[in-house]
Amino acid sequence: MAKNKSEETPLMQQHKAIKARYPDAVLLFRVGDFYETFNEDAVIAARVLGIVLTKRANGSAAFIDLAGFPHHSLDTYLHKLVKAGYRVAVCDQLEDPKTVKGIVKRGVTEMVTPGVAVNDKLLENSTNNFLAAVHFGEHATGVSFLDISTGEFFVAQGNTEYIDKLLQSFRPAEVVFAKQQQKNFRHLYGTRFYTYTLEEWIFTTTYASEILLRHFETHSLKGFGIEGLDEAIIAAGATLHYLKDTEHPNLQHITNIQRIDQDDFLWMDRFTIRNLELLHSSVENGKTLLSVLDHTVSPMGARLLKRWIVFPLRDIMQINERLDAVEFFIKQADLSKTLHHHLKQVGDLERLVSKIPLKKINPREVLQLARALQQVAAIQELLHKNGNAYIERLNEQLNPCPLILDTILRTISDNPPVLANKGGAIREGVHEELDKLRTIANSGKEYLLQIQQKESEATGIPSLKIAFNNVFGYYLEVTNAHKNKVPPEWIRKQTLANAERYITPELKEYEEKIVGAEEKITVLEVQLFEQLLSQLQEYIQPVQINAQVMGKLDCLLCFANNAIQHKYRRPNVTDSEVLDIQEGRHPVIEKGLPPGESYVANDLLLNKDNQQVIILTGPNMSGKSALLRQTAIITLMAHMGSFVPASQAEIGLTDKIFTRVGASDNLSGGESTFMVEMNETASIINNMTPRSLIILDEIGRGTSTYDGISIAWSIVEYLHDMTPFKPKTLFATHYHELNELENKHHRVKNFHITNKEVGNKIIFLRKLASGGTRHSFGIHVAKIAGMPPQLIQRANEILSQLESQHIDAPLEQTMKDIASPPPKMQLSIFDSHSDTFKQMREMLEAVDVNRLTPVEALLKLNEIKNLLS
Structure with a gap:
């Protein structure tokens, strides 16, 4: 049965009207010193916040769900609700309840959603x-x-x-x-x-x-x-x-x-950003390029560095400006150290100044803003006429805003409270009336002590004391042992078990002076603080520019420190289409190596003349994927304006980096691993340019062997012959048959990652060498991964049989032989006198095994299989 509006309390009628305007938000409804939630909002709040869900009567209508928390805990609970994915409407009292008869006027003062959060607890500095x-x-x-x-x-x-x-x-x-x-x-x-x-x-x-x-x-x-x-x-x-x-x-x-x-900007699609693990790792707590490079010391620098990573530059002049600045900071060690010190003390200038119009800034933060401007002034002086054109240009944009800086320091006290209405935010000497009121408040309290001493001596009550409570203000308290000494003009206000409390006209007079002064002080301090904020409004844009320059200087200084610490070298970014890296290293893997172990560096050359496509083979876990990724990351770092992990690098200007690495399903979209792989590869083929760098890892493995080899083979041929772009390409594969492409296409070159067999063990040397390889050592990898010995032994037996029989026997029969342990005597499959087996024998006898390529062998095997079926 529907509730009649007249049956609801006035408070709930008001709540219902406001909630109707924000139906999809959790409404935090201020009632006195609490924020309350009702009905379905209360159920959500109780579950998310872990607070008690209760019920109470709503007039004569029914019982309603209720959950609330103290108003001073708003930041904590608001943070939890928004992080849980809820939109939250904060409804405050718009009138002082003391001055209003009946229901207090209320309204939503702020709507908080994940995208419009300004509360510090909802934000991350970096x-x-x-x-x-x-x-x-x-x-x-x-x-x-x-x-x-x-x-x-x-x-x-x-x-x-x-x-x-x-x-x-x-x-x-x-x-x-x-x-x-x-x-x-x-x-x-x-x-x-x-x-x-x-x-x-x-x-x-x-x-x-x-x-x-x-x-x-x-x-x-x-x-x-x-x-x-x-x-x-x-x-x-x-x-x-x-x-x-x-x-x-x-x-x-x-x-x-x-x-x-x-x-x-250098283009990278979202697959490349993911595959290179630039900002986020595919494994929990894994390192990323960002985590390795980020040694910024200001929040502005940390936020900007993320953008520099995902938006590398494509303009050679701008790239070299950054590289010159990084080199300048490396050479000017003392200046860099001093700049580092100043930047650390700036704080989050960008978010501080943004709080001014939002009316979220407090006195303590205003003082921090002033201290940040002092650092801006020091940095401006430090970098004046330093000799680097780009840094001088940045320095010219700085504005310490001396007038408002001086105003803040003259207005705000040295140790202000967090809230302006708590008193003590405004410095003495700023406002004459405020100083007088403070004198009254302070001397009034001293006079109360004098009253206490005077009355104690006059009455002979040694234990007499003056105290204060919110019910009847200041009072004199007398223990029961001395209550017979109380003068008749004292007015008794309260009787306790061991004492009685009294007031006097003199006491009330001074109480009014003190309380009145304290209230006026609060009002005046708030007014003066708001006046200061109004003045600060005019300086928002120059302070924002200061913050942006601080972020850029922080990132450049970070690149310089990285270069010194990790032995990075300046790349030569040219207008050519050559990628020539000497002793390149993967910055993330290098950082994660155990102490004392050094990264195995590799040289790599890609160009349009004779080495456009590299077919990279090698054992599992040998480092093929690391080499692919480090090539892309070194190219990316150079375009960011950073020094790179290599002894030397010529980086031809690159407009796009494409990567197709790893396998993943899109089950929700109904796409298999192979479909995802083909979609991403098609996107690369359709969007590449002459200046693209393409990284392909194990293309075609998501389908059958024949399909996979065919697709991988045709992709290489397409990149080599069928497009005029001739993009620089690294192609890692387990299909050793692709090594044949080197003999057919002059810009395709085979390389492999070396290894060494010592006894029954394989040692991965992680060194790039020319030529292909034909062994993946998958069983060895399974062994070091912890597979049971019996499983490894059986896998070796099957591999041995496959390698010895795949030429001489049909695949189905070979697998049957493998599936059941061989008897002591085993007849040849060709002992059968059927026409089919005779035909098979004739086909195999006609094959010249010594001149048979792996692809031809697989095709012949398929022909035999079709004959059997």
């Missing part, structure tokens, strides 16, 4: 928290990325694959798009993102342009370089709309919008 919006246009898809905690705002548009790469690179905490596009988004980009849908009318050019122009207070978007990018503009407009929708009206720190141009 990671951006991006909100993304995607708009599917007719000819292109637009996307925007905004971090409300830093003010960074990026837009781009392009095809589906490009947007997929951007989503993988930025890894947004939340993605919004039009409701009608939900099925389309999931089909294209899967379910790996937290998503929210908006109404279709928001995704229009007119509305998006209006909201952006209004926000940036400009007449056009030309100044941002995004004019004409209609789909990207629509996505950006949807982002700002969503922020307003989630009660975030104060966005003055979003001062710029930047275009991401695909042609500016």
